[in-house]
Amino acid sequence: MNMRPYLSYPEGYEKWCHDVLPFYFRPMKKFLMPLLLQIMRDG
Amino acid sequence: MDTKAILDAMADLEEDELMEMMQEVMDNGGADVNDALDACQEGMKIVGERFEEGEYFVGDLIYAGEILTAAMEIVKPALSGDGSQSVGKMILCTVKDDLHDIGKNIVRAMLEAGGFEVIDLGIDVPPEKIVETAKAEGIKIIALSGVLTLAIDSMKATVDAFKAAGMRDDVKIIVGGAPVSEAACATIGADEWAYSPKKTVTVCQGWAAS
Amino acid sequence: MDKAQKQQMKDLKAERIRLFRDQANFKPTERVPHFCNAVTWKVFDAGESLPEALTDFKVMERVVRHFLETYNVDGLMDVGIRNQFNVTEAFGSEGYYYYTEEAVGIKDHAHCTVDTLMDYLEDPTRYTWEKILPEKYGEDWVNKDIETWRKVFWEYLKYTYFIIHMGSVSGKEFGIPSLAPNNPAKGAIQFGIEEMESNLLGIKDLSIALRRNKDLIRDFCEKWDEKYIDPLIEKTYLSDGPQDDKYCFDASIILLSHNILNPKQFDTFLWPSLKRLLDAYAFKGMNVRIFAEGSILRYADKFQYYPKGTVTMHLEQDDPFAFREAAPNVAIMGGLSTELLSGGTPDECVAHTKKLCDELGRQGGFILSEGKMLSYKNDCTSDNLKAICDFVSEYKL
Structure with a gap:
């Protein structure tokens, strides 16, 4: 089992988005996740 | 050593030229180090004037500080250790x-x-x-x-x-x-x-x- | 609120938008509107604790309500939304922003070096994922329990909800309009040179790179434009023009880099991008507010060539009278210095505000505002702000 499933890009990132987002938010991934990444990056 | 050229290179923020000339001072035994530093100081004065006149701005002052520090690093070994130039x-x-x-x-x-x-x-x-x-x-x-x-x-x-x-x-x-x-x-x-x-x-x- | 009160607030908001837009378009109005630039000062003024207000949305809402109940302002730059702390704190890591009892600050940071700038631009998400986040939070940063990440996401949702909620509270209950729409392409409008200064290289490394790596910096700005500014320009040309009934301005831009750029660098790295965007707004008859941190007076002539109603310059430290003389076509936002607000008396504040209204606002082209963001407890006194608000809301031109 991969203990670090999210580290790679784009595969890990995509899996991270999928796992983090509740299913009803998944259609909004392209809108929601870049802003979250930006907060984590600059905030 | 051309002190005017050192002064101009500092004032014009010509990093490569300035570093070459400071290295030359060292290659020639370092006897002219105090004159070279005086020229750098005069060049910095002009940098300050150009800032007041609006030709240079904050970024240029930061850069000037950076290359002055680098220039001093090059000639440091030739300086007498007690900082006799200090006011x-x-x-x-x-x-x-x-x-x-x-x-x-x-x-x-x-x-x-x-x-x-x-x-x-x-x-x-x-x-x-x-x-x-x-x-x-x-x-x-x-x-x-x-x-x-x-x-x-x-x-x-x-x-x-x-x-x-x-x-x-x-x-x-x-x-x-x-x-x-x-x-x-x-x-x-x-x-x-x-x-x-x-x-x-x-x-x-x-x-x-x- | 009953129906009549709701309608009253709706009408007040519409009236305020009209006042802002008319002044920005140099149309005389019956009074000068006041767009207040109060940020975390509100917290101290409300007698609340800064750490609590920044991490507890209920406290922050109380702060904003207290402010809007106490001061009769027409606009408010920040409705309590400078608090992303819960998001980064939810995964147990410290961000760049920090707070104490006295202040919110941001630590110096730079995500790139000159060698990696282009890698960043090639694919910002990849670079963020592979380089920036591991460097910021440690190599193993993402390898956390998924429940932790879900909590981070919920904090993020709560934060975005709070932004929407406070926009609604200030608009519906206090008649406060929104400043400008967000750039639909990417949050706030940001130029390449600005991003390099604020996030990618930092002030020191950018200052050095502007001389040592001039071509690279120019390439970066051009490629940044292709990616972020050109689509915005295209959208602007294709848009329906001004949105008179929704926002005070059609766009808002923050400029910082002019403070380190000398005139030659300004013409090379910032002005070409800014000019193309302003050309588009001018062509469509749209108005843009530019917040110029520090001083932009020496570049005033650049903006003078746009027709009245295109640019409103929010001056942080420049003298508004000097700016008006240098660029009579540019509307001015500002006029209230920290020195006056913190050190002056209420009478002095009123006298100065009257002078601003009479000399800059009578023919249109002036919106009263605080130059520097009111952030720290000494940035302003309550009596001074009250005196200004009472005066400007009543003073007929």
């Missing part, structure tokens, strides 16, 4: 509760170019530390920097700390930065205030000479 020692810092250091660092480079040995205490420096350092090192000139309005309180607290230590008459204090004005200077109880690095250097040189 005096002084303290510079950003006061308590303020973390801004860009302006302070520019002023530091200009003060060093103006012949001062600067004890830079860094940012967010409490009054006690400034007083203690002045006492321990026998410093007579203190330059306090700040960007936030909070800095005004800290500058005043620093002046008051010198009073409380019975040292106020022994030191000259200059304050500078965005919130500082003539009125703020009076509130703080400092001796002088500055809106430009050049004025800071001029005032401090005047104090050192008196």
